[in-house]
Amino acid sequence: MTITEQNRIWNSVKEWIQVIVIALVISLPIRFFIAEPFIVNGASMDPTFSTGQFLIVDRISYRFENPSRGDVIVFKYPNDPKIYYIKRIIGLPGETLTMKDGEITVTNPLDSAFTEKYPNGLTLDEQYIAGIHKSHDTMTTTLGENSFFVMGDNRLQSSDSRAWGSLDRDLIVGKPIIRLLPPGAISIWPGKETE
Secondary structure (H helix, E strand, O other), rough: HHHHHHHHHHHHHHHHHHHHHHHHHHHHHHHHEEEEEOOOOOOOOOOOOOOOOOEEEEEEEEHHOOOOOOOOOEEOOOOOOEEEEEEEEEEEEOOOOEEEEEEEEEEOOHHHHHHHHOOOEOOOOOOOOOOOHHHOOOOOEEEEOEEEEEEOOOOOHHHHHHHOEEHHHHHHEEEEEEEEEEEOEEEEOOOOOOO
């Protein structure tokens, strides 16, 4: 092999290394700070999300806005932050949730505007839950100032705030913005209450 051929091979290798480095410099910040892939595993969000669905999760929105009731979120499981869960926000910081035979009523004695608007509490109309997935739980809980109450849409098969308590804000990763797989279920903002 001549020196010219060696130089040509070395230049080709250097070009590939540069392309790989540039791709990593561009993609890694996007992956860790803006959007993250997520694959649904389990039946806790049926029928809204099913095992094997591939989602892109928006990691940046909640840096500028507060999570809202009804948002589907991806978060780190409080008992093992290496595990990620997907659930729906049911209760917001400071609220008291009363569940009777599976029906949820929200009150917030610290928020006079909420109390004025809903003097008997806000009973949630959870149309995203299929009849076969409803629970008949009865419980009451009050959330702290940075805590959320999250539940799966499949109430009968969901490990959620009913089992392990409220979710701290700092464990929320983001919300799904795109469902890419399977092809027949492709959608933007999957899981919105209007879906």
